[in-house]
Amino acid sequence: MDPSEYDLAYFHRAGFHRRTCVVCHAAFWTLGAHDRCQEAPCRDYGFLGHPGFARPYDPDGLREAFLGFFEARGHTRIRRYPTVARWRNDVFFTQASIYDFQPWVTSGAIPPPANPLVISQPVVRFIDIEEVGRSGRHMTLFEMMAHHAFNRPDHEVYFKERTTELCHEFLTTTLGADPTGITYKEEEWEGGGNLGPSLSVGLLGLELATLVFMEYLRDGTTLRPMPLTVVDTGYGLERFVWMSRGTKTAYEACFGRPYEDLRATFSAREAAILVDHARALNYLLTDGVVPSNSKEGYFARLLIRRAVRILQTRPEAPTLNVVLDEVARDIARVAPEVGAHRDDLHRVVEAEVERFGEAIARARVIIRRTEERAQASGEPVTEEDLLAWYDSLGVPPEIAVEELRHAPKIPEDFYARVAARHEGERPVNEYTDKGAELPTPPEDTPATQAEYYLDPYTVAFDAHVVWASGPFVALDRTYFYPTSGGQVHDLGQLGDQDVVDVERKGRWILHRLDGVAQVAPGDRVHGRIDAARRTQLMQHHTATHLMNGALRELLGPHVWQAGAYKGPDLARIDITHYRPLSREELRAVVQRVNAIVREDRPVKSYFEPRTEAERRFGFTLYQGGAVPGKDLRIVEIEGFDVEACGGTHCTHTSEVGAIDVLDVERIQDGVVRLSYVSGGRALDVREQQQEVLRESARRLGVGVDQLPSGVDRLLAELEESRKSAKQRLKGDLGAEAVRLLDDPSATESAGGVTLTHQTGALAREELMELSRLLTKGPDRVAVLASERDGRGLLFVGSTAERVRADLVLRHAAPAFSGKGGGNPAAATAVGEPGAPLAEALKAALEAARRAATA
RNA sequence: GGGCACGUAGAUCAGCGGAAGAUCGCUGCUUUCGCAAAGCAGAGGUCGGGGGUUCAAAUCCCCCCGUGUCCA
Numbered sequence: 001m002d003p004s005e006y007d008l009a010y011f012h013r014a015g016f017h018r019r020t021c022v023v024c025h026a027a028f029w030t031l032g033a034h035d036r037c038q039e040a041p042c043r044d045y046g047f048l049g050h051p052g053f054a055r056p057y058d059p060d061g062l063r064e065a066f067l068g069f070f071e072a073r074g075h076t077r078i079r080r081y082p083t084v085a086r087w088r089n090d091v092f093f094t095q096a097s098i099y100d101f102q103p104w105v106t107s108g109a110i111p112p113p114a115n116p117l118v119i120s121q122p123v124v125r126f127i128d129i130e131e132v133g134r135s136g137r138h139m140t141l142f143e144m145m146a147h148h149a150f151n152r153p154d155h156e157v158y159f160k161e162r163t164t165e166l167c168h169e170f171l172t173t174t175l176g177a178d179p180t181g182i183t184y185k186e187e188e189w190e191g192g193g194n195l196g197p198s199l200s201v202g203l204l205g206l207e208l209a210t211l212v213f214m215e216y217l218r219d220g221t222t223l224r225p226m227p228l229t230v231v232d233t234g235y236g237l238e239r240f241v242w243m244s245r246g247t248k249t250a251y252e253a254c255f256g257r258p259y260e261d262l263r264a265t266f267s268a269r270e271a272a273i274l275v276d277h278a279r280a281l282n283y284l285l286t287d288g289v290v291p292s293n294s295k296e297g298y299f300a301r302l303l304i305r306r307a308v309r310i311l312q313t314r315p316e317a318p319t320l321n322v323v324l325d326e327v328a329r330d331i332a333r334v335a336p337e338v339g340a341h342r343d344d345l346h347r348v349v350e351a352e353v354e355r356f357g358e359a360i361a362r363a364r365v366i367i368r369r370t371e372e373r374a375q376a377s378g379e380p381v382t383e384e385d386l387l388a389w390y391d392s393l394g395v396p397p398e399i400a401v402e403e404l405r406h407a408p409k410i411p412e413d414f415y416a417r418v419a420a421r422h423e424g425e426r427p428v429n430e431y432t433d434k435g436a437e438l439p440t441p442p443e444d445t446p447a448t449q450a451e452y453y454l455d456p457y458t459v460a461f462d463a464h465v466v467w468a469s470g471p472f473v474a475l476d477r478t479y480f481y482p483t484s485g486g487q488v489h490d491l492g493q494l495g496d497q498d499v500v501d502v503e504r505k506g507r508w509i510l511h512r513l514d515g516v517a518q519v520a521p522g523d524r525v526h527g528r529i530d531a532a533r534r535t536q537l538m539q540h541h542t543a544t545h546l547m548n549g550a551l552r553e554l555l556g557p558h559v560w561q562a563g564a565y566k567g568p569d570l571a572r573i574d575i576t577h578y579r580p581l582s583r584e585e586l587r588a589v590v591q592r593v594n595a596i597v598r599e600d601r602p603v604k605s606y607f608e609p610r611t612e613a614e615r616r617f618g619f620t621l622y623q624g625g626a627v628p629g630k631d632l633r634i635v636e637i638e639g640f641d642v643e644a645c646g647g648t649h650c651t652h653t654s655e656v657g658a659i660d661v662l663d664v665e666r667i668q669d670g671v672v673r674l675s676y677v678s679g680g681r682a683l684d685v686r687e688q689q690q691e692v693l694r695e696s697a698r699r700l701g702v703g704v705d706q707l708p709s710g711v712d713r714l715l716a717e718l719e720e721s722r723k724s725a726k727q728r729l730k731g732d733l734g735a736e737a738v739r740l741l742d743d744p745s746a747t748e749s750a751g752g753v754t755l756t757h758q759t760g761a762l763a764r765e766e767l768m769e770l771s772r773l774l775t776k777g778p779d780r781v782a783v784l785a786s787e788r789d790g791r792g793l794l795f796v797g798s799t800a801e802r803v804r805a806d807l808v809l810r811h812a813a814p815a816f817s818g819k820g821g822g823n824p825a826a827a828t829a830v831g832e833p834g835a836p837l838a839e840a841l842k843a844a845l846e847a848a849r850r851a852a853t854a
Numbered sequence: 855g856g857g858c859a860c861g862u863a864g865a866u867c868a869g870c871g872g873a874a875g876a877u878c879g880c881u882g883c884u885u886u887c888g889c890a891a892a893g894c895a896g897a898g899g900u901c902g903g904g905g906g907u908u909c910a911a912a913u914c915c916c917c918c919c920g921u922g923u924c925c926a
Binding site for chain 1: 855856857858859860866867871872873908909910920921922923924925926
């Protein structure tokens, strides 16, 4: 980055000078006489025991000082955003305050909620989870205080000069930091294709804040100025509090009572991990994360398990829920929503803690067995076993060692080696833009007006063609719904041609016809939509919102829509939930949605500015995931459910008709899928199912209500006849065995061994059974031949030690080009088609006699 | 989203190319006034499902389904 980027008039005016750090060689600006930047590791912490601010603050006080300072200087205070970034599909968590405004605000698509603004945003970062409690300052969740300004070419709010000045004023006047102690280090910042200069603010060894100026777009190797420049600052609340108190660690400075209470029982590191994880969990669970083995749920699981493992080391320790509640009390002062719905949160945590217990119990058994087996074979349990157990059973190495009598040492680089086991795995980004395969109309083509938003009932309309290419047609306006938001597209006709697909592409909606489009730009065409299909799609879509609302209402606010599909034949909703739905819960949900249907509540669809909608309804709006655009389309089922949604909906709940749930399944850990039908489709499905029932009952010769008992009877009969067939075969073979043993031409005695042979047409399994019957006692040998489908089969069974069945077979097999093998007790071979089976039998008998008399 | 482990009798599991097993539980008999216990006998299996390789598959390969777990 060009040094002139940092050459601020403010620095010169205020008397700063530019120096180079003797340690890290970075340039920095200061009022003091430092030869190095005031950040670790270039210098030690100088504030431990000697606070760097005029007075100590607690987190509430410091946050208020910051927000108040910027409010007094023209900034608007903004409430925190959720820690789960549901308005984005590229990340799980809000990892910086600027995430709140990406991508729509920073790209210039929509105006910021205020400009300039100030916020204190809880952000989640899992990179440093191992450092928590170790470094004294790392946390999985911390509050990033920030002031942001968004500058358009025609309206600059403020940029580098004012930002730096405000920061310095806040530090030196409000907090009373020594002006000469602060250094502003020059750093280049880059992220998400944007970059720009940034200043890192150091004081007494601690990096307190970063001031980022997003200014350029990276375009290959060249830089282009951004149309919108952004002031992106980040002030670490916890670090400020720490600086103001000068305690040994940031944890004791920030967590107060809960931390102190835990210190009575736990080490400093353990207490730090507990309060940190408890705070992160309170936010994550409140914001709708359900612990699971994938996606964002995994992080919640990780936090819970790490915390539980520490708590379980002390018998007198409180439960995790108690720790969560104590930490939540402090959070609730600034984020009241974290204090609400504690019961639901407790249930989620309890279920997860229980599962962890089960996983560990299961693992202990396996560990013990492995060790017993290892001892039996004389081989020790190795480090590799520890790694494998952790990876596939989830057993922390400490617990494994506890369980073992002779344990290997836990390798220093244990977790690095776990990571190494996963090297080479490439997460595949499944996200493919379906629109990429579609052609793009030229830039100057007028955009398509989507009329279905305002009027979902119109199914015939006239419009003008604005573009046509091959089978694709774009109109100036259309009532055809394109596949989006989980709702599949409409069908119908455009002019004389059938519409087979409708997709959105940029600003246009493309109708795909069943052949090359017979229209040209400027033509007026008549569109007709398959009304029955559209009605069904609307019913399924509104039914889906009803399901979502009822599930959240009855199961708890931890339920979020994790995916949905609304087709003409079936609708599905996937929800986050920590256990399978019980029959009672399902029944309650079905009753509830059908009750709302009968109440005939109005369903209102309307557009509202994004920020305004988020303020009125909260972020539960984003049930369907990230929704693009400046204005959100809100679908509101009066007094029941509100979601941001672009779909076509009924205007009253009664239009949905009956809702029947067809199937409930757990599609993955923490996600339950419900499949259902409504409207006319529900009637069809019911009719079909009743027909199936009637027909089944008719074939069984019972009434519909007697189907279950009728089926039971049938199954019992089947079982009975299967058994008797088996018995009969056994009986037949038994009789045959007795006959053979009595028949001198079939049974002979050789060297004290009873040798029986037979030639027939039995299947392999039958030969086996017959042999078994013939060799019931000791010193018996059976040589059985069978011809089936033109191929010879030879079976040798033996209970005589001297006569090895496999050796006998090996002698006999060449006689009929047989392939096979076996063990000393039993052996079998199949010959080539047409090869002389009799010869093989003869050879086998000879070999058996020889062996018996040897 | 990716990797790994696991799915065998009612339960817990062994077997890991050659004739489906153990322990507990269950049924019956013996012994006992009865119970517990012991002994004897017995019932109970599409070896998760479907393909493939092989003379032969619970066992090897592929694809599903289910469970657990680690990583992003």
